[in-house]
Amino acid sequence: MPIIQLSDVSKSFPPRTRGEQPLLALDGVSLDIEEGDIFGIIGYSGAGKSTLVRLINALERTSSGSVVVAGQDLTRLREKQLRGIRLGIGMVFQQFNLFNSRTVWGNVEYPLTVAGVPKAQHQQRISELLHFVGLADKAHSYPDQLSGGQKQRVGIARALATNPSILLADEATSALDPETTREVLELLKRVNEELGITIVVITHEMEVIRSIAHRVAVMDSGRVIEQGNVFDIFSKPQSDATKRFVSTVVRAVPEADELEVLRAKHPGRIVTLSFSDADAGAAVSQSQVFQALSSGGVGFELIYGGINDIQGRTFGHLTVSLTGPDASVESALSAVRDLVTVTEVR
Numbered sequence: 001m002p003i004i005q006l007s008d009v010s011k012s013f014p015p016r017t018r019g020e021q022p023l024l025a026l027d028g029v030s031l032d033i034e035e036g037d038i039f040g041i042i043g044y045s046g047a048g049k050s051t052l053v054r055l056i057n058a059l060e061r062t063s064s065g066s067v068v069v070a071g072q073d074l075t076r077l078r079e080k081q082l083r084g085i086r087l088g089i090g091m092v093f094q095q096f097n098l099f100n101s102r103t104v105w106g107n108v109e110y111p112l113t114v115a116g117v118p119k120a121q122h123q124q125r126i127s128e129l130l131h132f133v134g135l136a137d138k139a140h141s142y143p144d145q146l147s148g149g150q151k152q153r154v155g156i157a158r159a160l161a162t163n164p165s166i167l168l169a170d171e172a173t174s175a176l177d178p179e180t181t182r183e184v185l186e187l188l189k190r191v192n193e194e195l196g197i198t199i200v201v202i203t204h205e206m207e208v209i210r211s212i213a214h215r216v217a218v219m220d221s222g223r224v225i226e227q228g229n230v231f232d233i234f235s236k237p238q239s240d241a242t243k244r245f246v247s248t249v250v251r252a253v254p255e256a257d258e259l260e261v262l263r264a265k266h267p268g269r270i271v272t273l274s275f276s277d278a279d280a281g282a283a284v285s286q287s288q289v290f291q292a293l294s295s296g297g298v299g300f301e302l303i304y305g306g307i308n309d310i311q312g313r314t315f316g317h318l319t320v321s322l323t324g325p326d327a328s329v330e331s332a333l334s335a336v337r338d339l340v341t342v343t344e345v346r
């Protein structure tokens with residue numbers, strides 16, 4: 001049973017000026033997010049990600065379709081019941097949203113007070129949370145005395161204060177440098193693994209998806225255009241938008257301008273060989289591929305690409321230039337096609 005289930009969800013906003021069409025921010029979105037998962041949602045600006053988050057944490061209502069969170073259909077609940085649902089969902093924001101006038105301790109205490117947790121329990125809970133995020137020594141600092149990464153750690157501690165079962169991280173690392181991003185993503189991973197909290201990560205950065213997500217949905221113009229486990233999406237993206245996202249972290253097929261440079265240097269026939277450990281016998285087939293290529297007097301040179309590791313599994317795209325008599329190249333390639341995917345580079 002998924003902990004979050006969206007079925008055919010649409011959300012439209014009234015037009016900004018009279019006579020215009022309503023704006024369809026979400027258009028028939030269906031998603032199942034399993035308990036214990038780290039689920040990534042990626043899309044460019046305006047794709048509908050934030051709207052989706054606001055439906056999951058019950059800040060907005062759907063125009064049609066249903067949102068079920070922890071077994072409760074939010075579209076059927078009253079405002080008072082929705083408040084209960086919100087308590088079970090922690091939020092982490094891009095701009096941290098801390099109270100600058102309160103200390104780190106005060107920021108983490110705030111949700112405990114709002115939730116009516118007895119004062120006598122605050123001390124232990126806050127201290128536990130600050131230890132968990134590695135900020136026990138900053139309890140009495142104010143946000144403007146902290147680095148971006150430290151601020152986001154406070155944001156995470158605050159989001160965890162009331163023991164939510166779900167954490168929504170909306171562009172949580174987008175304001176951070178790459179090194180700090182890695183630290184915050186590692187912390188989110190610990191939140192998932194050690195505390196068993198389901199995490200929904202909203203981002204426009206594929207590197208974030210690669211680093212921590214188990215499953216991912218790609219959004220474009222209010223729709224989910226592709227979804228699946230992260231390895232499959234990275235190794236075999238289907239839609240153009242997904243391919244563009246993947247190409248930001250994976251060198252697959254050379255772009256037109258790169259190809260021009262490669263062609264000038266390598267006169268042979270250029271093909272890309274795509275490997276994946278999901279293909280049967282992949283470990284063996286790499287050496288078989290190179291044997292097959294070099295047989296029959298065919299020369300080959302690796303000119304572009306690389307092998308990628310996604311959560312312990314490998315795939316790669318290697319572009320090679322093949323030289324030799326046409327018939328030999330063709331026969332080598334037909335043997336190779338039995339082992340891996342071969343794409344002609346034109």
Ligand SMILES: Nc1ncnc2c1ncn2[C@@H]1O[C@H](COP(=O)(O)OP(=O)(O)OP(=O)(O)O)[C@@H](O)[C@H]1O
Binds near residue numbers: 013014023025045049
């Ligand atoms: N309250 C609103 N009223 C009118 N239009 C809205 C409202 N909220 C969002 N939209 C519109 O819905 C579309 C989706 O916006 P949304 O903020 O969900 O996208 P996003 O993928 O989160 O983008 P970003 O990363 O820029 O926030 C946009 O065209 C946006 O202008």
